[in-house]
Amino acid sequence: MPDPALTPDEAGAPIETTYRPSEHVDVRATLRPLSRGSDDPAFRVVGGALWRAVRAPTGPATLRLESTTDGIRAHAWGPGADWVVEAVPEMLGRGDDWSGLDVADNAFLRDARHRLPGLRLTRTNQVVQMLVPAVLEQKVTSREAWRAWRDLVRRHGEPAPGPAPDGLVVPPDAAGWRRIPSWEWHRAGVGPQRSDTVMRVCAVAPSLERTLALGRGGPEVERRLRSIPGIGVWTAAETMQRAHGDADSPSVGDYHLPALVGWALIGRPVDDDGMLELLEPWRGHRERVMRLISASGFSKPKFGPRMTIQDHRFH
Structure with a gap:
């Protein structure tokens, strides 16, 4: 303590x-x-x-x-x-x-757990602050989303208080995000679909923050997040992972993750359904398994076959 x-x-x-x-x-x-x-x-x-x-x-x-x-x-x-x-x-x-996570039968996960004994799932207790950047990452590359986040935060946030490193900026609050004019979103490369979703999120910010009282994610939290038009299964999962500390919310609909999980666990790429099938033995801990894979430093082979994008982030 x-x-x-x-x-x-x-x-x-x-x-x-x-x-x-x-x-x-x-x-x-x-x-x-x-x-x-x-x-x-x-x-x-x-x-x-x-x-x-x-x-x-x-x-x-x-x-x-x-x-x-x-x-x-x-x-x-x-x-x-x-x-x-x-x-x-x-x-x-x-x-x-993590005490209930048994990875003894999988060599990759067993080794990753051994090398990463200090890995934990964060719970920030901030829903809107995690949800806005997740919306910015919908249906674009990480590079595009991160550039938009960087540009918008620098323009509309405020310098971090205290002796912070140069350039450290506090993101806007819900009211601040709502005050950003349409041309600023356009300038940052964020189209109306995503910026409108951010506006809807920020309009009901207090009710979203109240989902933290429901615990570490789960179906009811997901239902409430997805009740907002533009928030799909992927965006809800990405938010619950960070805001609520959800241990069982794999990001379905991500272009890269199914292939990464497949290569790590069985040595070949899979699609979303295949990823969920591979993760099923660890239901209740599926996000912990995902974090072990991503934090291990493993990367899928660059010569692997191309996969069709199955993007469920708006659905």
Whole structure:
């Protein structure tokens, strides 16, 4: 559990805490899904420290995390610092129980689990902040989506508070996303279909945040997310993985993931149905298996056959 937090003084001293998990936590591997590309303006790794610019419910905040011999040291600045510090344990995997995941019969997963003992599933407790970038990633390449995210956050966010690295920017809140004019979305390469979806998401932001009270994802959370036009199974899964810490929400409809899973587990590519069939023995832990594969550094052969895109992200 964290130590009692210190109150920041008028000069802007940080709130500090040390999180001492009962098991080893790999900070970078656990929080890697929160990074939207190598030049994400809200995510930075500098030396041994990981920095995040966070739009907390109580305001903007900067979070700095660093692993030490005493635990994981957290510093936070800004109006949202208290909230961010309180969120650190779940952000770093508290409540994410891997004890029921048995990968003994699969050599690849067994080796990955052995090499990644500190991997956890994050739970950020921020639905809209995870949902907006997922919408931007619908039906475009990661490179296009990350460029749009970078451009929009830099133009419409605000500098991260405290002694943050140069260029670290806090993303807009729901009201801020809604204020972005149509020509700015166009300038960032985001078409009306995606920008309209973001508008619909932000219009019901409070109700979406209330899904966190339902636990770590699941069918009811997915149903509520998908009740918004433009939010499909892929977008809901990508959001629940990061916001709720859902351990069983594989991203169906992703162009690359089925082939990656197939090559990793059986040495050949598969489609979405084949991916779900391969993951079925680990139902309840399917996102943990996906994270083991992606965090392992494995990549599918470049000479593999091309696959038809089966994109369910709007359906």
